Structures are given as C-alpha cells and as structure tokens.
Amino acid sequence: MPDLQEALGRFEAALSELLRSEVLFVELIHRDLVAAGGKRIRPQLVFLASRAIGGAPFEMELALAVELLHSATLLHDDLIDDAETRRGKEAAFRRYGNAVSVLSGDFLLSRLLHVIARTGRMELVERFAEVAKALSEGEVLQFQVAALEDYSLENYEKIITAKTAVLMRLACEGVAVLKGVGGEVREALGRFGLLYGQAFQMRDDYLDLMGDPKALGKPIGGDVREGKLTLLTLKLLERFPEEVGPILRRRAREAQDLERLRALARETGVAQEVEAAIGKRVEEAVEALSPLPDTPYRRALEALARAEEVRLA
Amino acid sequence: MPDLQEALGRFEAALSELLRSEVLFVELIHRDLVAAGGKRIRPQLVFLASRAIGGAPFEMELALAVELLHSATLLHDDLIDDAETRRGKEAAFRRYGNAVSVLSGDFLLSRLLHVIARTGRMELVERFAEVAKALSEGEVLQFQVAALEDYSLENYEKIITAKTAVLMRLACEGVAVLKGVGGEVREALGRFGLLYGQAFQMRDDYLDLMGDPKALGKPIGGDVREGKLTLLTLKLLERFPEEVGPILRRRAREAQDLERLRALARETGVAQEVEAAIGKRVEEAVEALSPLPDTPYRRALEALARAEEVRLA
Numbered sequence: 001m002p003d004l005q006e007a008l009g010r011f012e013a014a015l016s017e018l019l020r021s022e023v024l025f026v027e028l029i030h031r032d033l034v035a036a037g038g039k040r041i042r043p044q045l046v047f048l049a050s051r052a053i054g055g056a057p058f059e060m061e062l063a064l065a066v067e068l069l070h071s072a073t074l075l076h077d078d079l080i081d082d083a084e085t086r087r088g089k090e091a092a093f094r095r096y097g098n099a100v101s102v103l104s105g106d107f108l109l110s111r112l113l114h115v116i117a118r119t120g121r122m123e124l125v126e127r128f129a130e131v132a133k134a135l136s137e138g139e140v141l142q143f144q145v146a147a148l149e150d151y152s153l154e155n156y157e158k159i160i161t162a163k164t165a166v167l168m169r170l171a172c173e174g175v176a177v178l179k180g181v182g183g184e185v186r187e188a189l190g191r192f193g194l195l196y197g198q199a200f201q202m203r204d205d206y207l208d209l210m211g212d213p214k215a216l217g218k219p220i221g222g223d224v225r226e227g228k229l230t231l232l233t234l235k236l237l238e239r240f241p242e243e244v245g246p247i248l249r250r251r252a253r254e255a256q257d258l259e260r261l262r263a264l265a266r267e268t269g270v271a272q273e274v275e276a277a278i279g280k281r282v283e284e285a286v287e288a289l290s291p292l293p294d295t296p297y298r299r300a301l302e303a304l305a306r307a308e309e310v311r312l313a
Numbered sequence: 314m315p316d317l318q319e320a321l322g323r324f325e326a327a328l329s330e331l332l333r334s335e336v337l338f339v340e341l342i343h344r345d346l347v348a349a350g351g352k353r354i355r356p357q358l359v360f361l362a363s364r365a366i367g368g369a370p371f372e373m374e375l376a377l378a379v380e381l382l383h384s385a386t387l388l389h390d391d392l393i394d395d396a397e398t399r400r401g402k403e404a405a406f407r408r409y410g411n412a413v414s415v416l417s418g419d420f421l422l423s424r425l426l427h428v429i430a431r432t433g434r435m436e437l438v439e440r441f442a443e444v445a446k447a448l449s450e451g452e453v454l455q456f457q458v459a460a461l462e463d464y465s466l467e468n469y470e471k472i473i474t475a476k477t478a479v480l481m482r483l484a485c486e487g488v489a490v491l492k493g494v495g496g497e498v499r500e501a502l503g504r505f506g507l508l509y510g511q512a513f514q515m516r517d518d519y520l521d522l523m524g525d526p527k528a529l530g531k532p533i534g535g536d537v538r539e540g541k542l543t544l545l546t547l548k549l550l551e552r553f554p555e556e557v558g559p560i561l562r563r564r565a566r567e568a569q570d571l572e573r574l575r576a577l578a579r580e581t582g583v584a585q586e587v588e589a590a591i592g593k594r595v596e597e598a599v600e601a602l603s604p605l606p607d608t609p610y611r612r613a614l615e616a617l618a619r620a621e622e623v624r625l626a
Contacts, residue, residue, distance in 0.1 A: 023453050023457065025453050025454075026449075026450055073419075076416070079392075079411055079415060099392075099453075102389045102415055103389070103449045103453045104449070104453070106422075106445070106448070106449040106452075107446065107449040107450065109419075109445065109449075110446035110448070110449055113426070113441060113442035113445060114442035114446070117435055120435055122430055122435060122438075125426060125435075126426075129423055129424070129426035129427035130423075132419070132422065132426060133420065133423035133424065136339075136416045136419040136420040136423055137334055137420065139419075140338050140339050140417070143338065143413060144336065147338075
C-alpha cells in the first residue's frame with residue numbers, strides 16, 4: 001500500500017523533528033528511540049482509519065500523539081518491568097540510568113501535549129486525558145493485581161483494555177473526532193480499535209509464555225516472573241490449581257517451571273482455548289468495521305486485525 | 314488574607330476530587346500526596362496573581378494544573394534523586410516501589426491534561442506543553458551536567474530556569490492568558506514569576522548545603538552528593554579549585570567534607586555573596602510587578618518574593 005508507506009515515511013521525519021532537543025542527553029536517547037523504530041502499529045491505525053473515512057485533517061498530529069504516548073509508556077515500563085530487553089535492544093535505562101528513562105518519557109509527554117495543541121481540537125485533549133488516565137491506572141492495577149495475587153478474568157479484561165486497547169481505540173476513533181464525524185462510523189472505528197487492541201494484547205501475553213524467544217528477541221516467561229496476570233496462566237490456574245498455584249507463587253523460579261507451564265498449556269488444550277479467544281476477538285473487531293464503506297483501507301484494517309490470529313513476534 | 318485561605322481550602326477539596334481513582338494503589342499514594350500537602354506555593358501564586366488583576370476565569374483549574382505538574386515532577390524526582398526523604402516523609406517509592414511512583418506521576422499528568430481541557434483554552438495547553446518540555450529538559454540537563462561535571466554559571470541559570478522558574482512563570486502569567494489580558498500586565502506577571510522562581514530555586518540550593526537539617530527535615534548536602542551544580546559550590550570551586558575540586562569529585566564522601574564546604578563558604582564570604590545574589594533576584598522580581606495596580610494582592614506577591622531573602626526551610 002504505497003500511500004500508507006509514504007505516510008509512514010513522513011511520520012518518521014516528523015517524529016525526528018519533534019524530538020529535537022538542545023540537551024545532548026535528550027537527543028541521544030531519542031535517536032535511540034527513533035532508530036529502534038518498532039512496528040508503528042498505532043500510526044498505521046491512524047493513517048488507515050483516516051483513509052477509510054476519506055481522509056481527516058491533522059492525521060499526522062494524531063499519529064504522532066498516539067505513538068508518543070505509547071513510547072512514553074514504554075520508557076516508563078522499561079523501569080517498571082525491569083525489562084531485560086525491549087524490542088530486542090538493551091533497555092534504555094540500563095545504559096543511561098533511571099533518571100534519563102523517566103525524564104525522556106516525560107519529555108515525550110510534553111511533545112504529545114504540543115502536537116495535540118496543534119490540532120486546535122479541545123475534544124482531542126480531553127480524549128487523550130482519559131486515555132492517559134486509563135493507561136496509568138491500568139499499569140498500576142496490573143502491579144496491584146500482581147502484588148495481591150488478585151487473579152480474575154474481570155481484572156484481566158480491565159488491564160488489557162486500560163493499558164493497550166483504549167489507546168488503539170483513540171488511534172482509530174480520533175480521526176472521526178478530527179473530521180467531526182459522529183454516529184455509527186465513529187462508533188465503528190472506536191469499537192474496532194478497542195477490540196483489535198484487546199486481541200493485540202492477548203496475543204502479546206500469549207507469546208510471552210508460548211512464543212519462541214528467538215523470534216521474540218527476548219526471553220520468555222517475563223509475565224510469570226513478574227506475577228502478571230494473563231489469560232493463559234489464569235486458565236491454567238483454574239484448571240490445575242494444585243500444580244500451577246505453587247509455580248505462579250514462586251514466579252517460576254525453578255528450572256523446569258516455564259517448560260512445565262508450556263507443556264501443560266499445549267497438552268491440555270488451554271493454549272488452543274486462548275488462541276480461540278483471540279480469534280473470537282479478532283472476528284468481532286472485523287465485524288465492527290461493517291458500517292464503513294468497502295475500501296482498500298478498511299480491508300487493510302481487517303488484515304491488521306487478522307494478523308493477530310497468527311502473529312509469532 | 315482570608316480570601317486566599319478560602320481559595321486554598323477549595324483547592325485542597327478540588328485536588329482530592331480530581332485524584333479519585335477506582336484503583337486502590339492509585340488512591341493510596343494520592344491520599345499520601347494530598348495529606349503531605351506541601352507549601353502549595355504555586356496555587357498561591359495563581360490565586361494572588363488572579364486577584365491582582367481583578368480575577369480571572371478558571372483560576373482553580375490553573376492552580377490545579379500547576380500543582381499537578383509540580384507534584385508529578387516530585388514523584389519522578391523521588392526516583393531520580395534517590396531521595397532519602399521528601400518533605401520530611403519517607404519517599405513514596407521506597408514504600409510502594411518504583412512502579413507506583415512513576416505511574417502515579419503519569420496519573421497526575423493525565424489529570425493535568427483533564428483540567429486544562431476544562432478551561433477550553435488551547436493557548437494554555439500549548440503553554441503547558443512548553444513548560445513540561447522545559448521541565449524534563451532541565452532535569453535531564455541537570456543530570457548531564459552532573460555526569461560530565463560541566464559546571465558553569467550559564468548551565469546553572471539554565472537549570473534553575475527550566476526546572477523551577479518556567480512553571481512559576483506560568484502560574485503567574487497563566488491568569489493573564491485565561492483573562493485574555495496582554496501587554497505590560499501580562500509581561501509583568503510573567504517576569505515576576507520567572508524571577509521569583511529563580512530566587513526560590515537559588516534559596517533551595519543554598520539551604521541544601523547551608524541549612525539546618527532539623528529545620529529542613531532532611532539531611533544536608535544532597536546536591537553535592539549527587540554532583541548537582543549550585544551557585545554556592547560553583548563559586549567555591551572557582552575560588553578554591555585545589556581544595557574544593559577533590560571534595561566535589563568525591564561527592565563529599567569523606568566525613569568532614571560537608572562541614573569543610575560550609576565553613577569555607579561562611580568564612581570566605583561566598584555564602585554572603587550567594588545570599589546577595591538571591592536578594593538581587595528578589596528585588597528584580599518585586600520591581601517587575603510595578604506596572605500592576607497597588608492592591609493587597611500585589612503586596613502579597615511581593616511579600617512571597619521577599620520571604621526568599623530569609624527562608625530557612
């Protein structure tokens with residue numbers, strides 16, 4: 001899709017421009033962040049959603065804003081998760097210290113404020129306020145659930161929605177806000193973004209235990225080691241409390257723990273159940289788009305969602 | 314000043330309301346933060362500046378926004394400075410872990426976005442974007458200057474301006490933005506806020522080495538131990554490079570180092586020079602207010618500035 005490629009090219013240039021700083025250390029970490037790239041899923045959502053409704057003003061600002069909020073969250077998460085690696089690279093904070101990670105995240109947030117101001121749309125400021133609130137509450141909730149071992153399906157849905165799906169929703173629905181489009185088109189985009197975001201996080205969580213470390217570029221089992229709730233471990237815990245409970249409580253510290261969880265999941269059909277749950281969420285996301293006209297852009301959004309059924313990294 | 318007291322009372326109630334969360338851990342840390350209080354200098358600046366120009370709409374939102382940005386910075390600084398104590402209490406992150414400190418800071422920033430959206434003034438969003446950028450760059454610069462031992466008066470002025478004075482400027486000038494007042498009144502408020510903020514940070518830095526730990530409620534010498542540039546240490550370094558250089562390089566690790574710096578500063582007149590520099594900045598701040606009508610509120614702003622000439626904690 002050449003026009004998507006072209007928009008993503010302009011996006012990279014605009015991002016670099018936005019992150020310029022006179023402070024050397026800020027420049028250094030941002031060159032890292034820009035060079036590291038990442039999949040730019042959220043900007044893709046913005047550009048595709050915009051084109052699916054015939055184009056929206058300030059789509060670039062929206063794309064920058066969602067990616068900045070996401071990147072700031074990653075920088076702060078580096079620290080929180082004590083992540084060994086992030087996108088297969090050394091986590092930023094290990095090289096520069098906590099200080100620069102936290103502050104660079106804050107710097108990104110300040111630039112986010114700047115780009116949304118550029119749109120002149122106060123409704124967008126309010127929507128970003130909601131999403132930023134949900135993101136931080138979602139991360140704290142995840143931490144709280146781990147600390148209190150308060151594992152439930154309800155908490156799982158809350159966490160994946162708050163920490164991932166609401167930002168994806170805004171990436172999609174935001175173009176309707178910018179274009180002043182309401183009604184079922186706006187609702188369709190919002191619903192797609194939300195469901196896609198949930199499926200995306202469910203796949204990420206699945207891969208964290210069941211994936212191939214080489215493909216992922218990081219060790220598996222990070223979530224279990226941090227006591228984080230996932231659909232897979234929740235189902236395993238419910239089905240095999242006597243075996244899985246102790247493994248989760250000791251955070252899979254013993255040598256064969258992770259392999260045992262993987263084998264249990266594969267052999268008892270729990271892995272397949274989670275795959276099916278992801279597939280169902282993807283179907284709902286695709287279905288949500290039905291009020292939109294049939295264009296290559298709508299089909300590209302559908303394809304993005306369907307990719308979650310098979311994603312390996 | 315009863316109406317200031319009354320406004321500050323409403324401020325505390327509004328802050329509590331704003332920080333409500335369904336997430337238990339978010340609630341806990343904010344009760345801490347609200348209960349801890351602090352001096353609420355920035356809201357005072359807003360309320361006084363507003364009254365000094367005959368009242369401005371949305372002064373409460375501005376007061377909340379500046380305090381939220383300040384508090385978020387404190388939470389992130391807790392981590393950065395590895396602060397032993399903050400406002401005489403145990404730093405939040407020691408009790409709850411890094412995660413909750415960083416995320417609670419982010420939560421505050423999301424609420425900041427919400428309150429500025431409430432004003433409906435996009436210019437204020439843009440101004441907060443600038444200030445937030447300066448704040449994070451200022452903190453990173455401070456870190457960079459410490460890491461590279463790049464001590465100079467120019468860097469010192471940049472740091473105190475970016476990390477403290479620009480937010481104080483916005484607290485004062487923001488009421489003019491909200492009221493749609495330009496010209497010399499707006500400029501006077503901005504200039505006062507900037508100069509007052511610089512004097513405020515200079516006094517904080519002075520007290521960090523020369524203050525009384527009992528009055529401060531925290532150990533002295535934190536800045537020297539973290540390699541942070543202050544006007545006092547810069548002057549000492551310039552005057553006594555052979556004695557002071559090694560002390561700063563070893564971050565005052567040896568038993569008598571801090572006492573030696575204090576004695577040197579007192580006995581050679583360097584402490585008095587720094588006091589004089591603070592006094593000069595205060596006078597400039599007071600002078601900046603001259604275009605404003607002579608009201609009890611303008612006089613209260615002047616008194617706030619003059620307090621920096623004698624502040625002990």
